[in-house]
Amino acid sequence: MLIERVRVIDKDSDYTANVLIKEGKIKEITKCDGEGKYVLMPAFIDMHTHLRSPGYEYKEDLESGQKAALKGGYTTLCSMANTLPVCDNEKTIEYIKDESKRLNLCEVIPVCSVTRNLEGKEIVNIDNMIKHTNLFSDDGNTIFSQSIMKDSLNLSKEYGFKILTHCQPEAKIIKRDLNLLEEIGGNLHICHVSSKDSVELIKNHKDKGLDFTCEVAPHHIYGYDIDYKVNPSFRSKEDFESLIEGIKDGYIDIIATDHAPHSAEDKMKGSPGISNIEVAFSMAYTSLNKYGIDLNKISELMSYNPAKILGLNKGLIRVGDDADLVLIDMDEEYEIDTNDFVSKGKNNPFNKEKVKGRILKTMRKGRVLYDYR
Incomplete structure (x- = not known):
């Protein structure tokens, strides 16, 4: 071609x-x-996708989710663990990998939960699950136990995996997790940052030299003061502008969709989330371009940095690359x-x-x- x-x-x-x-x-x-x-441009890499399979195929399945991703310019997806059964065991993670291989659409990297059944009480069998993935997250559920989070960070240091942390109340848990990281080390990635207070914490700790990464979602850098249930919520204009400045100043590492498809009935019942992977690039570009953020920076946020965090040889356009x-x-x-x-x-x-x-x-x-x- x-x-x-x-x-x-x-x-x-x-x-x-x-x-x-x-x-x-x-x-x-x-x-x-x-x-x-x-x-x-290099195809996009999404570190935060809810593909809903197994268990919630009426919301999304591996084929529909990957085809939606391809429509949005994505070829690599990290699928979150809040499935049914929860992706906390070898059988479930092997199903996701095998079915994705059969479909032969996107590269899918399953994320394992940090704790069994996302309950925040007992850490999964790391020895077994590290054979299949090096990404662990209880996304959707905050790990409230400080001892569990501390043990998880210690294990992430020992085994070399990354913890993708969901923080609510956001700034309070981010502060706790960054203080623990500073104390004991480990590999931490902060999911869907949305508030000014959170950005300030991230700036302060990165300026001190603490090594961690973080993400924003396209909807949080596109709109604000919107009465629509997402998790974390849409914020104020001040929060929105803080995220933009965080991108400009290099404190935000990636844009990750947090694509969370729901049925109309589930949404009516109050399920938080947005289906956005097909329009994530357009939303991000439309908003960020108004603030003088160019396509090179957007490519860094959506392709290069995610590839670097995941250890993939992707994210640039060079002779010899895929x-x-x-x-x-x-x-x-x-x-x-x-x-x-x-x-x-x-x-x-x-x-x-x-x-x-x-x-x-x-x-x-x-x-x-x-x-x-």
Whole structure:
């Protein structure tokens, strides 16, 4: 496949080129003059996706969730553990991996729960589960026990896995977790940061040299003061602007969707969450562009940094790398239409709002797995 006269953008690059793809790899990049009509970026990596399978397939299943992700430009997903049964055992994690391999769509990295059945009382069998994943999270449930969190951080240091922590009340638990990290070490990633107080804590600890990473969700950097149930909640304009500044100043490491599809009935009953993976890039770009944050930075947040955190050789456009790529029409403005979502979850409060940046094609290892045209 030869992609002609595209604007190639990743964390470090912005130039026009012809890009040759052969046998799933980027074979050749030939720079040329002028401006490309479309933008070619490294495919996006989502460290925080709820695929709902096994157990909640009426909300989402592995096929619908991955096809929705591909429509949004994502080829690598970390699937969260709040399934039924909970992903706290080898049988469940092997099912997710085997079924995803059979589908042959996205690369799916299952996240194991930190505690059995997400109950926050007993840590899972790390010796068994570390064979299958190095990501652990009780997302959706805060680990309130300080001793469990302390033991988890110690184990993360010993075994080399990463804890993705869900914090509510947000700033209070972030402060606790960062103080524990400072005391004993470990590998910590803070999920869906949404408040000014949280950003201040993150800034202070990073400025002291503490080593950890954190994420924001696209909906928290797109809207504020919205009466729609997500977890954590939509915040004030002041909180929203603090997240933007945190991105600008380099304190926020990644954008992760927290894609949380629900049935209409479950949403009516108060289930928190938003279905957003298909429009996550467009939402992020539409908002961040207004604040002078360019595509290089967005690529860093959505591709390079997640790859670095996960230890994947992805996130840049270089000769010899896998052709995990997304082609985008940056000039096209379109309406979010939840009726057109591939995801089973249509729960998105921004339906009918206009965003910019249409995903045209998504490729994984050179295979076009989504094509808008």
